[in-house]
Amino acid sequence: RPRLIVFGNEKGGSGKSTAAVHVAVGLARAGKRVAALDLDARQGSLSRYLAGRDQSLPTPPTVAIQRSALPVVADADEEERRQLDAAIGRFGSYEFIVLDTPGSDSNLTRLAHARADVLVTPINDSFVDLDLLARIDPDTHNITGPSLYSEMVWEQRKRRALSDGQTIDWIVMRNRMGHVEGRNKRVIADILAALAKRIGFRLAPGFGERVIFRELFLKGLTLLDLGSDTGHSMTLSHVAARQEVRALIDAILAAPPPR
Amino acid sequence: RPRLIVFGNEKGGSGKSTAAVHVAVGLARAGKRVAALDLDARQGSLSRYLAGRDQSLPTPPTVAIQRSALPVVADADEEERRQLDAAIGRFGSYEFIVLDTPGSDSNLTRLAHARADVLVTPINDSFVDLDLLARIDPDTHNITGPSLYSEMVWEQRKRRALSDGQTIDWIVMRNRMGHVEGRNKRVIADILAALAKRIGFRLAPGFGERVIFRELFLKGLTLLDLGSDTGHSMTLSHVAARQEVRALIDAILAAPPPR
Numbered sequence A, B: 001r002p003r004l005i006v007f008g009n010e011k012g013g014s015g016k017s018t019a020a021v022h023v024a025v026g027l028a029r030a031g032k033r034v035a036a037l038d039l040d041a042r043q044g045s046l047s048r049y050l051a052g053r054d055q056s057l058p059t060p061p062t063v064a065i066q067r068s069a070l071p072v073v074a075d076a077d078e079e080e081r082r083q084l085d086a087a088i089g090r091f092g093s094y095e096f097i098v099l100d101t102p103g104s105d106s107n108l109t110r111l112a113h114a115r116a117d118v119l120v121t122p123i124n125d126s127f128v129d130l131d132l133l134a135r136i137d138p139d140t141h142n143i144t145g146p147s148l149y150s151e152m153v154w155e156q157r158k159r160r161a162l163s164d165g166q167t168i169d170w171i172v173m174r175n176r177m178g179h180v181e182g183r184n185k186r187v188i189a190d191i192l193a194a195l196a197k198r199i200g201f202r203l204a205p206g207f208g209e210r211v212i213f214r215e216l217f218l219k220g221l222t223l224l225d226l227g228s229d230t231g232h233s234m235t236l237s238h239v240a241a242r243q244e245v246r247a248l249i250d251a252i253l254a255a256p257p258p259r
């Protein structure tokens, strides 16, 4: 059955859709049978990014899961669950399904997390973003406890273990990293390394802050579609960005180290 | 009655909470009677940023508005509306109330927008962020129509005009601007200038990408609290950041030009 790769982080703008699009396109370009589900249908960043894509390029089929408008919450949640599982079922013969989730707590967000084989969480190099992952002591920078998002992930991990005994391979990747070394960057790196052991995720190579990750949105292109053969010029930043995407995909495809 | 300053953008991570905190603290430090309402209580970036604050520093009283857990959507919406208006009423003698909203469509988000005297929308220099404000032609970069978020703002503007004849002063500010001039930055600037006339907002000076806007979060400090008198050293970036916050506050306090 397909390997489900969920891009999740309750923190808005951490880079879920950006990472999801580049991984989905990267897998398609590598000849994998991959589909994409957009669980943030209203904003639709993933759907709209891929909708603009030239038909001749390798492109994952993409389905948006609409939020239910039913007036009673329990009914709406159930309708969404059925739609999500139906969409997953449609791609039963695929190797991978990439799921992009909204930057807020919602029924669809939680359902996706519970179904993840691999959960990829991008995070900005920021104490503001970190605050959703863990509570940090202002003076010692020690981890004083988990926070909302890690608690939600743990709850979905439990739910998954109870339902089919499977584990969720949780990967955290830094996104929009500054290109200048500085105290903030080092502090965040140290905290994430400690957090990985404590919360149970592994760190994957992340993305630097690069305009190429966002300037091709309107054309439905990613930097992976560019290259000397396509007539686009390659800058050092493009080459670096390409390596970042490949390193992330390699990390996702690698089995997690034994616990 | 207090002037309500709402920080809104359905796009996650555009900088609402960051701008809200710096404007709220800036107004408090300028001696204004200002309170802050956090409508993103689950994530709580605004509340948690200000909660860490030293009591001796000028600090706006801050109230978080909880989301309703009532099982029927219409009842939950009504409970949230009552809680929001009660909180606004509590600060009836204040000069300003700053409202931070979630990066997603929700009842509280829409209620806040309808009550705004000034709506401040931060946006990243990104076609991905722009996509929620307007649909853009990939080749000509012409504006082909409004998008979800601008439609929501217009709907709340209509609602407000019908209820008390008031208008909403809508300000858009670029956030996390790169420090290198480049084609993407120029293109976005041109589109925003055209969009301002077409959609009916004015552009305010924005914030550059600066670590100082996020590295003081754990200590509850903002760059406005630093200075030679406080013993902290001031870098060029701090001075520039300080000017950016003051320019934004000046723009917010300025009456919009007659339409």
Ligand SMILES: Nc1ncnc2c1ncn2[C@@H]1O[C@H](COP(=O)(O)OP(=O)(O)OP(=O)(O)O)[C@@H](O)[C@H]1O
Binding pocket: A011, A012, A013, A014, A015, A016, A017, A018, A019, A040, A043, A045, A101, A102, A103, A104, A175, A176, A177, A207, A208, A209, A210, A211, A212, A213, A214, B010, B011, B012, B013, B103, B124, B125, B126, B127, B128, B129
């Ligand atoms: N590595 C990067 N370099 C440059 N810009 C980036 C990078 N990653 C993301 N961005 C930009 O940052 C913003 C947020 O990214 P994105 O929309 O992917 O985040 P998200 O987590 O999906 O947000 P949401 O919570 O709204 O779904 C967008 O404007 C995007 O173009």
Ligand SMILES: Nc1ncnc2c1ncn2[C@@H]1O[C@H](COP(=O)(O)OP(=O)(O)OP(=O)(O)O)[C@@H](O)[C@H]1O
Binding pocket: A010, A011, A012, A013, A103, A124, A125, A126, A127, A128, A129, B011, B012, B013, B014, B015, B016, B017, B018, B019, B040, B043, B045, B101, B102, B103, B104, B175, B176, B177, B207, B208, B209, B210, B211, B212, B213, B214
């Ligand atoms: N001007 C800036 N310079 C550097 N970092 C910034 C700047 N503005 C925001 N950030 C960082 O970008 C991230 C998103 O900012 P913020 O949380 O304020 O956005 P938001 O719109 O409130 O997000 P959400 O939709 O989740 O509520 C945070 O990690 C924040 O610290």
Ligand SMILES: [Mg+2]
Binding pocket: A016, A017, A018, A040, A045, A100, A101, A102, A103
């Ligand atoms: Mg997204």
Ligand SMILES: [Mg+2]
Binding pocket: B016, B017, B018, B040, B045, B100, B101, B102, B103
């Ligand atoms: Mg926020």
